[in-house]
Amino acid sequence: MAKEKIVLAYSGGLDTSVILKWLKETYDAEIIAFTADIGQKDELDGLEAKALATGASKVYIDDLRDEFASDFIFPMFQAGAFYEGQYLLGTSIARPLIAKRMVDIARAEGATIIAHGATGKGNDQVRFELGVAALAPDIKVIAPWREEQFREEFPGRAEMIAYAEKHNIPVQASAAKPYSTDRNLLHISFESGMLEDPWFDPSSDENKDMFVLSVAPEDAPDQSEYVELSFEAGNCTAINGESLTPLQVMDKLNDLGGKHGIGRVDMVENRFVGMKSRGVYETPGGTILFSAHRKMESLTMDREVMNLRDSLIAKYSQLVYNGFWFAPERLALQALVLESQKNVTGTVRLKLYKGNIIGAGVQSPVSLYNPEIATMEADPTQAYDQGDATGFIRLNALRLKVGTKYSGK
Template sequence: MVVPDLRKEFVEDYIWPAVLANATYEDRYLLGTSLARPLIAKAMIEVAVAENAHYVAHGATGKGNDQIRFELGAYALHPSIEVISPWRLPEFYKRFPGRNDLFKYAEEHGISLPVTPKTPWSMDANLMHISYESGVLEDPDHHAPSGLYQMTTDPEKAPDKAEVIVIEFKKGLPVKVTNESESVVKTEALDIFTYLNVVGGKHGVGRVDLVENRFIGMKSRGIYETPGGTILQAAHLDIEIFTMDREMRKIKRMLDFQFGDQVYKGFWFSPECEYTRSCIAKSQEHVEGVVTLKLYKGGVYILGRRSELSLYNEELVSMNVQGDYEPLDAGGFIKINALRLREYARLRQKLGQ
């Protein structure tokens, strides 16, 4: 058995690019499972090559996204590999039509399972998150059972005292996390992310219950908890807006959405996703500074930010001094922008609308 330790690689080569991209799918899902799949596929192919294996296999179902992610990754890295997918073999899924049949088989053969018929949901855990599907969760109106969550405290039971965290960014990436009240300083990527998972989990940060559109064509209900990722997304979004040019960031946000869609659909190793990642990384050259935030009862609250590279000009924006700005110029700016609106109004009047 080969069990490589991929935690550092996962953070630096997969989670960090997602942080740069403020990556979500459909504006809600933080891509924890989606980011892990290309790394698993890469490691699987590396072992297959080292062992001169001609086949790889996975246990993803025939209805979900993971079969696509594993196999697209495998074929992109090893075009001649053959993939075995038991859940798509008729002799398998006809023998075991559902999870109850597998529970019965496990019981008959003394196979221990992390889930039971009473708690039959499917869990997928990695360093970034845990996802929960299936079982009673297949009813989208069925509330999450008590005791479901494993990474995060119930926000109602979280500490009554807020915790203040300071995150420093360079080129868009977190390089230092400080919690002065606990005398904690983290500077290595894996340590930073692991610590944010712990402190975020303690305060109930990062839970989401959603219905998403699977790439394969059906809707599914999933519950996710992503404490560290949620904290970093809030902090990075704030420092990015603080330091990036407005029009540049509008283009960058389009790339963010493309990246999230590409990763969700399993195209991490595609030419378009490589291009998207390189453009996003280029946009982060001057995203540098410090964000101070508060964690409290499931929420992440930004308290302040500072940067030597910010485009924020306090004198220019101040209501107490005029600064290098001529208010009369705004009149012409408004008239030019109103020109098309006036013409549109004239057309409507002509049409009697």
């Protein structure tokens, strides 16, 4: 009788390396390892050989970078999404794409089970499983971290490191640096280990070698650098006049942002599962793109359309963070976002300097800014009569005057 097949989301890190071998032994199943190439770069080196040596019967390493940039990162940035005022959702937005491809592989391979290495305390378990539920509700999901047997064997990362050493599974985590990382085209995140102390300073001279994508702002060039981003319907299509694909945009901006120490965030955030957690993030290219997009909107978006879209940013960001990318409410919001972006077209000029993004100009063929109307000099268009403001103010003041009268003030 053929063994059951399990498709495992495999990164080659400590957790999934241990889990691959544990699943194979515990379930006596055929393990198909899947790694999404979404911009990890050298982290993918030797991954196939490592997975096979650890016990996988088959390995998929699929280049999803173009799809990740064009169908996930760019639509999210059109929405202006950022979680709790700081986090640009780098890990969150990658999970629905990984879930989508895992379902495709499970269908192709005849697998009825998907497994992941997300812990029972984290957000990723929710994101993966909500994605699978939306796309393939018949597929079963195994989450080893939620199984009592697994937790008894591995109460913490120290035991996992020892297990990996015992079975000759090479992993980057060590007792000296036990923090975990997650890297993709949009960012790299750091959490756990020494970072669980919110007073710990990873930017200090003795700790700053932890960072991967960016130099420290104080070590960035002393000379500022200008960059121009061109937009069409809310998407960046060119940098410094050179037409680029979404993937190329992200690669280019990551290099620029990293060079100038841009995009570092250290925050305590609220996880969907109920606890607070400390995360450190590097998002160099995304931070530049976010800033440029907002400046482009300021020139080209109607005020009330912008107010409406902005009122939904917190909800949209929450949906992405919590794993509801494929939910009908996110799709409905995306339709509104797409409509709001129709005229977000033009060019933004920025100055990059030691961790800072400084606006240096914006222009658009569909600009809603009219200097002849906004001027403090005589208005040649006569579109605005300053005397009209008297009635405007009087009507808006009416309820305040009435309210003051009856409040006894």
